Amino acid sequence: MTSQRVVVTGASSGIGAATVALFREKGYEVLGVARRADKLTELAKRTGADVFAADLTSEDDVAALAEYVRSNGGVQILINNAGGAFGLASIEESSVEDWQKMFDINVLGTKRVISALLPTMRRSTAAGETASIVGVTSIAGHTAYEGGGGYNAAKFAERALLDVLRLELSGEPIRVIEIAPGMVHTEEFSLVRFGGDQARADAVYAEVPNPLSAEDIAEAIVHAVELPGHVNIDHLTVKPVAQAAPHKVAKGELKMKR
Template structure:
């Protein structure tokens, strides 16, 4: 039986890297995609995945990526993880350059990938019965919060792209899945958002008992891809237990109340 092949973006770190590892452990052929070629090469050597360096904000680079994927084999699944946030400014003080980058990295990159890879997904669905497109958005797409405006707007736009795509593909055996994590403690997301301020980045997670890990999100992605083909996980919202809502975050030990202590 020929293994199914997935393309995972944002594969050099965080959720993307964890997804490459999890899919390889589940028997998938995986192509990891990210900008940083050295980190991709190390991941490929460790996991047996393939690697293609690509800047998804560059249309010519995406065109070359699609051509290489088309040449090298079928694409049964796209897992779009790449994206990111820059800054925590208010709307009034926001940097237009940061907002432009967030829209390009989170929304236009997803659109470029869909436009390029949909013919390959359709071909795989014709040959094997179904294909998948999974998008990792964020709870920031669902609930606004001060300091999040640019990222809120970009992730909300990406979420709408996913919802519209699912409707556009109605009648085709292609599942369109959205996974929206809340607080995930990864190596670089908050550090990059806060422009390399490691003290400020760690303070975001201070006192939070067991924030989500990249591996937790990867586990959900693997389930979404391995579920019976009749099952589509339209939207999975996942948060750590300590985060009951976007604005409600417990800092300190989690313990039952009312037990006489």
């Protein structure tokens, strides 16, 4: 058991929900944050986590979240997981509205939450604890690929935000960790990206041997946080063996060469 409190954004499904569940299994106090109150209620019943409904694109919602955290035990570990991709069109043909949505949740949402919760995190470090800020980015923030335009740009920006934050917090006992997943088969990521087109979403993972699961990324997040307080993983890239790069994925059975 631990007295440390974790805030996980994007907690209603996928990586966020799996991360909440794993931290709870390990005895942490966890606050799951997401827009969908119904999904959060299910998560609370399943894991025993505390939950808070908030839209991270809303300044008012983030301010209310910060006040709730401050008034209910503070936070030592912040997992910025909320994000998403919209569309896979070329830069020429893609929607500016889709780009705006991707920047608002992946980049500005992360900035809003960090700015709002850092003062509370500093109260924990003043009491002698180490704090951790984790950003769940993507390999799309490290390698560009055709059709990735807006998502690549947003995730490259989120990655830069975390790198700058690490520099700005130098000298304070606050770790800044980036976890960059590759292909993760969750129930919603590709479905949202393709506007609810289930067949197109399913085709992304068709014949790919063992894409990552949400639980795989949750394990990486918890591992990074549970290392000794003086150890910081700046960047951790996690891909399935079948994926060499965003644009190169093996399909069919993996072959052994002798």
